[in-house]
Amino acid sequence: MGALIFYTAIYFLGYYAAHLLNLIIGGTLIRNRRISGLLAVFMVSLVHGYKVISTTPPHGHDEEISHALGFYIILPIIVIVIAVAIRIWQESGDRDIP
Known part of the structure; x- marks a missing residue:
């Protein structure tokens, strides 16, 4: 959960x-902010995954990597x-409705 x-x-x-x-900038440099949010998640997850793989588990935790x-x-x-995919799909469906 955490x-x-x-x-x-x-x-x-x-x-x-x-x-922001x-x-x-005063214009549209990044069109899809949802994808930029996902890119941030992917970058942090790569660093987090590397940290999990490269360190030994703490004492008392018998979990595998x-x-x-x-x-x-x-x-x-x-x-x-x-x-995010559901939200993007819902927004694209809203544009079709007049």
Whole structure:
């Protein structure tokens, strides 16, 4: 649950950073802020995954690396990607309705 909240916060930081950059420039440099939020999530997940793989687990944790990668990195990213894809799909459907 904590990893999902962490990656959701990273997504919104990337989303609003793209929005702020567009406001500062005064034009549209980044058209799709949702994709920029996902890119931020992917970049942080790569660093997080490298950190999980390269360090030894703490004492008392008998979890394997694959379990840690799947539960703390891959699962939250899949949930966020599905939520963003559904939101993009809903917005594209709203444009068709007059």
